[in-house]
Amino acid sequence: MSSAELxxxxxxxxxxxxxxxxxxxxxxPVLRSPVRxxxxxSYNVATGFFELKGSMKQRTLTASTVKSxxxxxxxxxxxxxxxxxxxxxxxREAYYVSKNWGDAKFNEQPESDAVMDDIEAMxxxxxxxxxxxxxxxxxxxxxxxxxxxxxxxxxxxxxxxCTKFAxxxxxIPSNVEHxxxxxxxxxxxxxxxxxxxxxxxxxxxxxxxxxxLVSLKGVPSRATRRFIKRxxxxxxxxxxxxxxxxxxxxxxxxxxxxxxxxxxxxVNEYFCVPHAKFLGVTPQDIEEYKLPSHPLKDVDVKxxxxxxxxxPFVQTHKDWQKALQQMAKMxxxxxxxxxxxxxLNYVIETYLPEKLARPxxxxx
Amino acid sequence: MSSAELxxxxxxxxxxxxxxxxxxxxxxPVLRSPVRxxxxxSYNVATGFFELKGSMKQRTLTASTVKSxxxxxxxxxxxxxxxxxxxxxxxREAYYVSKNWGDAKFNEQPESDAVMDDIEAMxxxxxxxxxxxxxxxxxxxxxxxxxxxxxxxxxxxxxxxCTKFAxxxxxIPSNVEHxxxxxxxxxxxxxxxxxxxxxxxxxxxxxxxxxxLVSLKGVPSRATRRFIKRxxxxxxxxxxxxxxxxxxxxxxxxxxxxxxxxxxxxVNEYFCVPHAKFLGVTPQDIEEYKLPSHPLKDVDVKxxxxxxxxxPFVQTHKDWQKALQQMAKMxxxxxxxxxxxxxLNYVIETYLPEKLARPxxxxx
Numbered sequence: 057m058s059s060a061e062l063x064x065x066x067x068x069x070x071x072x073x074x075x076x077x078x079x080x081x082x083x084x085p086v087l088r089s090p091v092r093x094x095x096x097x098s099y100n101v102a103t104g105f106f107e108l109k110g111s112m113k114q115r116t117l118t119a120s121t122v123k124s125x126x127x128x129x130x131x132x133x134x135x136x137x138x139x140x141x142x143x144x145x146x147x148r149e150a151y152y153v154s155k156n157w158g159d160a161k162f163n164e165q166p167e168s169d170a171v172m173d174d175i176e177a178m179x180x181x182x183x184x185x186x187x188x189x190x191x192x193x194x195x196x197x198x199x200x201x202x203x204x205x206x207x208x209x210x211x212x213x214x215x216x217x218c219t220k221f222a223x224x225x226x227x228i229p230s231n232v233e234h235x236x237x238x239x240x241x242x243x244x245x246x247x248x249x250x251x252x253x254x255x256x257x258x259x260x261x262x263x264x265x266x267x268x269l270v271s272l273k274g275v276p277s278r279a280t281r282r283f284i285k286r287x288x289x290x291x292x293x294x295x296x297x298x299x300x301x302x303x304x305x306x307x308x309x310x311x312x313x314x315x316x317x318x319x320x321x322x323v324n325e326y327f328c329v330p331h332a333k334f335l336g337v338t339p340q341d342i343e344e345y346k347l348p349s350h351p352l353k354d355v356d357v358k359x360x361x362x363x364x365x366x367x368p369f370v371q372t373h374k375d376w377q378k379a380l381q382q383m384a385k386m387x388x389x390x391x392x393x394x395x396x397x398x399x400l401n402y403v404i405e406t407y408l409p410e411k412l413a414r415p416x417x418x419x420x
Numbered sequence: 421m422s423s424a425e426l427x428x429x430x431x432x433x434x435x436x437x438x439x440x441x442x443x444x445x446x447x448x449p450v451l452r453s454p455v456r457x458x459x460x461x462s463y464n465v466a467t468g469f470f471e472l473k474g475s476m477k478q479r480t481l482t483a484s485t486v487k488s489x490x491x492x493x494x495x496x497x498x499x500x501x502x503x504x505x506x507x508x509x510x511x512r513e514a515y516y517v518s519k520n521w522g523d524a525k526f527n528e529q530p531e532s533d534a535v536m537d538d539i540e541a542m543x544x545x546x547x548x549x550x551x552x553x554x555x556x557x558x559x560x561x562x563x564x565x566x567x568x569x570x571x572x573x574x575x576x577x578x579x580x581x582c583t584k585f586a587x588x589x590x591x592i593p594s595n596v597e598h599x600x601x602x603x604x605x606x607x608x609x610x611x612x613x614x615x616x617x618x619x620x621x622x623x624x625x626x627x628x629x630x631x632x633l634v635s636l637k638g639v640p641s642r643a644t645r646r647f648i649k650r651x652x653x654x655x656x657x658x659x660x661x662x663x664x665x666x667x668x669x670x671x672x673x674x675x676x677x678x679x680x681x682x683x684x685x686x687v688n689e690y691f692c693v694p695h696a697k698f699l700g701v702t703p704q705d706i707e708e709y710k711l712p713s714h715p716l717k718d719v720d721v722k723x724x725x726x727x728x729x730x731x732p733f734v735q736t737h738k739d740w741q742k743a744l745q746q747m748a749k750m751x752x753x754x755x756x757x758x759x760x761x762x763x764l765n766y767v768i769e770t771y772l773p774e775k776l777a778r779p780x781x782x783x784x
Contacts, residue, residue: 138764143622143764143765144618144619144622145760145764146615146618146619146757148613148615148755148757148760149615149619149757149760149764151757152712152755152757152758152759152760152761153760153761153764155712155761156761189615189618190615191613191614191615192614192615193560193589193614193617193618193635196557196591203588205585205586205587205588206586206587207586208586208587208621208622208623208624209624214584214585214586216584216585216586216588220578220580221569221578221580221590221591222569222570222571222572222578222580223569223570223572223593223595224567224569224580224590224591224592224593225557225590225591225593226585226588226589226590226591227560227585227588227589227590227591228588229587229588229589229618229621230614230615230618231587234587249512249555250555250556250557250594251510251512251513251553251554251555251556251594253557254508254510254553254557254593254594255508255510255513257572257593258507258508258572259572260572260573271557348516348519391512391516393510393512393513393515393516394516395516396509396512396513396516396517397516397517397519397520400502400507400509400513400517401507
């Protein structure tokens, strides 16, 4: 086991020991974890992400909580085994493993998912570090970057050179905690659509601009976010985000990447990328580059209103309020491929170089 | 240009020349393409995929067809430029490029998508060969395989060793037409979920079983299907498919991979994998392996009925009819992760080895 893994096992044992001790002393054992909901988060401008406020919930062992109490301890025990044997377990698998727990078995996967989230919050440790991996894997990567993974059998270093995939790319696995990086790239460009990513790879934009390209494939998965977070933090790389010019690209894809989400507030600090900047397509870009556009759909109009009214991130940033109001007024949205109107490679030859040179056109 | 690319350009020119000649002779030029609908396909058991029957539609140049006629020719011209410059164009980009065509511009993307499909069907050439790439990219690959791609700049060979990704994997690009392969693997195992794929990669199942692992990520994209098709055909590798035990895994994921779909019948021969076999999870597996299961949802029951009543593939295979009837009677489905009930790695140590050794338990 690595030292990080030893730490996790130690933490699990400490929690278990405390419960054991309480029982021996004739006290009622208690499990404490923060309340995970939007009402218990605030947007911390200094750290840059949604943070938990202080509300805690606690579960005391009583006749009525005995089942969920047992489930929590049993799942912690599974996590311990998984970490000790250097194995992995998906959320789906955790649910099925419980089928051997007799009366304590989970009846539906949402129950086991919730207990897993509680353990994560209670122990203040990523569930990936507990050996629990997400069902979905991550986005694709290409560019000036060497990833140092380790061989699953021997633990030996495996070097993966992300310039060596020609038209293909590297697919981010579910767990990236053990990755190390070597890079001389100047920034990370996170791209919404696989089609645009393919164009940038095809024309080796990563070489021209000296960067790392990441395909988000829509709202990025935990693995993709954690990958970008770890790489950008360790190598002090700026992160620029390039999505469609629409409320979904702004409020769902970019906002989640940058500050996290409400219901996962207990782990936002591990996933969000507070220093990310929104490169485009901004509402102003739609006008300045005279992009072909589509009328806003009802769902777009509703999303803009929601963001302006309820989103602590938007409420903190005047520039985003202005941009969303501008879009509401223009009544149109534009896809990143709309740039193809000016030529298939206008995005590479003109748009991206111009935008990269003009930080004043970005959004925070 | 490669010789394949020269052929495509020649084909485009020949079509254009025929139209030009007709006009010069004072005749009305005609574009012919097969009718693309389920009513015009049959399941050919010998070739193993949905094939077009003979119905053709033709578009004669008249006052009322002048716009779509012009759009077809203009898009063929864009394809020619893209192939000649060794570039690529997504469906979305094709739509936006048309914004420069004056009155002939497309108003909505479905219009340009349909014209692209018509050109593909008319020319009997894959739209990937015309430089048109799908918006979505492909699944992930790991295992005993070297992919030989080419450098986008120099055209030089780039060798990608799919055993060298440690916990990660190779991400299939949108276009795999130019790939060559080197492998001593005995088969391809196509896996529905990313979580199961991650487990098999983590434990190097590809080494134990000497195979290539492909993550389908649900219903496989064109790129993933074409990748499996080309690899299995050129290297004469069997393809085994491992999905959830439910009507969606059977009727959508597996059926599409194996025989194709109705509305893309004109290109099924390029994408389908007629020699694919369904390894599991079969309804019989759910019983034999005593898997934890879930009640069939209404949509599952409906899907089973649809498959039995309307699907030419199911109607040809008694074994599939029996399996679907068995599931309807059992009234349950099971996920591939249900095997975790018997231990996280039961799937690797017991289930897959047993299933691979017993072809009589597979479905056709």
